[in-house]
Amino acid sequence: MPKAKYEGIYHSIKKRIEAQDYPYQSLLPSENTLIEEYACSRNTVRRALAELVADGYVQTMQGRGVRVIYQPVGKTTFTIGGIETFQETARRNRLRAVTKVTKFETVIADECFAAKSGFSVGDELWSIERVRYLDGKALILDVNYFLKEFVPGLTPQIAASSIYDYIENTLGMQIITSKRRITVEHA
Numbered sequence: 001m002p003k004a005k006y007e008g009i010y011h012s013i014k015k016r017i018e019a020q021d022y023p024y025q026s027l028l029p030s031e032n033t034l035i036e037e038y039a040c041s042r043n044t045v046r047r048a049l050a051e052l053v054a055d056g057y058v059q060t061m062q063g064r065g066v067r068v069i070y071q072p073v074g075k076t077t078f079t080i081g082g083i084e085t086f087q088e089t090a091r092r093n094r095l096r097a098v099t100k101v102t103k104f105e106t107v108i109a110d111e112c113f114a115a116k117s118g119f120s121v122g123d124e125l126w127s128i129e130r131v132r133y134l135d136g137k138a139l140i141l142d143v144n145y146f147l148k149e150f151v152p153g154l155t156p157q158i159a160a161s162s163i164y165d166y167i168e169n170t171l172g173m174q175i176i177t178s179k180r181r182i183t184v185e186h187a
Helices: 007-019 031-038 042-054 084-092 111-117 156-160 163-170
Strands: 058-061 064-067 095-108 123-134 137-147
Touching: 007 031, 007 042, 042 058, 042 064, 084 095, 084 137, 123 156, 137 163, 156 163
Parallel strands: none
Antiparallel strands: 058 064, 095 123, 123 137
């Protein structure tokens, strides 16, 4: 039995994204351009794009197009503006998100921590641990450190809601980069 046309389009675009013909944060060609390129219907293109969205390669942006969110393995520094927050992901997937703050304290960066993190020895930091739940299931243990001088007034209540929202919308700062390390473990 022949494969559906959208699968071929999906694999073609996916391969081009992985080869960085469409680099991270770039917009894919318009639907009309893809329809011409692949000689297919709008529904076929939309179905291929929906598969790419489901697999985490692209993100649709109302009125702007389809943005590439795939990053090759190994990159650890990225633009936060291009990342969906936990709350945004939950809303998009129609899931109920809850964040519980399990640790909220001030720490001073020692030599060992400074060497691992990039903070300077003696930096005063907010040390925050949060458990992220989707539809009642604990899915993420989020451990964060913020320079206290740059994020004044942070509280456990803000941490339970959205720290990035607080930084951008209350403190009026723009987040340009963040460094994340993700560890995946079996429960």
